[in-house]
Amino acid sequence: MAETADAAVLTGPRNFEFREFGLPDIAPDEGVLRVEAAGLCGTDYEQYTGHLAGTPWDITPIIPGHEIMGWIDRVGPEAAKRWGAKEGDRVVVESIIPCGHCFQCAIGKTTLCESNLGYGLYASTEKAPGLWGGYASHMYLHPNTLVHKVSDDIPRDVLSLFNPLSNGVRWAYEAPNTQMGEIVVIEGPGQRGLLCVVAAREAGAGTVIVTGTADDAHRLELARQLGADITIDVDADNPVERVMQATGGRGADVVVEVSAGATQPIVDAVDMVRRGGRIVLAGLKSFKPVGNLITDKIVINEIQLIGLLSAGWVSIERSLDILKRRGGELQPLCSHMFPLEETDTAVRALGREVDDGNEVVHIALDVAG
Ligand SMILES: [Zn+2]
Numbered sequence: 001m002a003e004t005a006d007a008a009v010l011t012g013p014r015n016f017e018f019r020e021f022g023l024p025d026i027a028p029d030e031g032v033l034r035v036e037a038a039g040l041c042g043t044d045y046e047q048y049t050g051h052l053a054g055t056p057w058d059i060t061p062i063i064p065g066h067e068i069m070g071w072i073d074r075v076g077p078e079a080a081k082r083w084g085a086k087e088g089d090r091v092v093v094e095s096i097i098p099c100g101h102c103f104q105c106a107i108g109k110t111t112l113c114e115s116n117l118g119y120g121l122y123a124s125t126e127k128a129p130g131l132w133g134g135y136a137s138h139m140y141l142h143p144n145t146l147v148h149k150v151s152d153d154i155p156r157d158v159l160s161l162f163n164p165l166s167n168g169v170r171w172a173y174e175a176p177n178t179q180m181g182e183i184v185v186i187e188g189p190g191q192r193g194l195l196c197v198v199a200a201r202e203a204g205a206g207t208v209i210v211t212g213t214a215d216d217a218h219r220l221e222l223a224r225q226l227g228a229d230i231t232i233d234v235d236a237d238n239p240v241e242r243v244m245q246a247t248g249g250r251g252a253d254v255v256v257e258v259s260a261g262a263t264q265p266i267v268d269a270v271d272m273v274r275r276g277g278r279i280v281l282a283g284l285k286s287f288k289p290v291g292n293l294i295t296d297k298i299v300i301n302e303i304q305l306i307g308l309l310s311a312g313w314v315s316i317e318r319s320l321d322i323l324k325r326r327g328g329e330l331q332p333l334c335s336h337m338f339p340l341e342e343t344d345t346a347v348r349a350l351g352r353e354v355d356d357g358n359e360v361v362h363i364a365l366d367v368a369g
């Protein structure tokens with residue numbers, strides 16, 4: 001067994017340093033994970049470029065990586081009992097470490113835990129034992145960590161979709177309570193939007209419609225492969241008119257807004273959802289106001305607006321079940337894997353700064369190699 005860990009440490013905007021850490025001596029209720037892979041999302045890129053300044057996640061030096069999977073490397077006897085896991089078991093790790101005692105934990109909303117502790121975004125390397133992120137060969141497992149056991153036969157790249165897929169499950173299925181036969185519109189065909197297509201299909205949606213821009217042609221094609229019935233290029237067509245046509249003038253039952261940056265899709269969502277329908281807002285807009293939103297439409301049409309950021313235990317279990325049954329279908333989304341040594345390239349590829357001719361959809365660091 002290794003005695004040291006290698007990690008990519010983000011010391012400031014756009015600067016990674018590789019450092020060696022001693023593996024911690026663990027207490028009976030702690031553990032160490034041998035990292036297999038870490039998935040990347042937009043948050044990783046914002047962390048890298050320094051765009052998390054002003055948020056609680058503006059922390060350096062830090063080992064990023066909050067979409068974590070690996071094998072239990074060492075585990076104390078109490079932790080083994082608590083997690084139902086032994087050395088060698090393959091697991092995915094929830095990024096938030098709930099305190100168990102704050103108001104949000106007490107009412108069961110552990111993803112909103114007030115302690116702000118977790119992996120990849122929450123703790124500097126200066127907080128012992130330093131190994132708080134997935135961009136590393138090993139990661140410390142705090143006693144309150146939530147781990148999900150997974151089977152060994154899900155391919156590495158496919159399993160690295162578990163975190164964004166769990167978001168899709170919560171955003172397009174669980175939170176809007178999507179029913180069989182309903183019409184679901186997903187605005188934004190990024191990694192999460194595409195996984196919302198998968199989740200809406202799992203919920204039994206009757207019609208799935210995905211909107212994107214002219215630049216999204218490849219991703220809209222992937223959306224159709226994953227089961228979207230209709231895709232709309234908003235640069236060529238008016239998405240509200242197209243959705244109204246497709247729904248006989250009634251509007252969609254559910255609209256999931258998961259585009260990054262643009263605010264017009266929020267205004268469109270209000271105009272394309274049916275009376276009494278549900279809108280999920282999950283795309284971040286860099287704190288821009290939504291200029292021409294008329295809230296009277298929300299009141300008069302009794303539209304439910306649901307803001308969502310992450311996903312917890314049940315959504316992750318559902319996502320793991322989907323990956324087990326139909327992970328192969330999702331393989332085309334896994335566009336890039338980079339070794340730990342190429343962390344900088346991986347994060348820049350995520351931000352479309354590196355063009356290798358392959359369209360970026362989902363990127364993961366293949367740590368185990
Ligand atoms: Zn993420």
Ligand SMILES: [Zn+2]
Nearest residue numbers: 099102105113
């Ligand atoms: Zn808490």
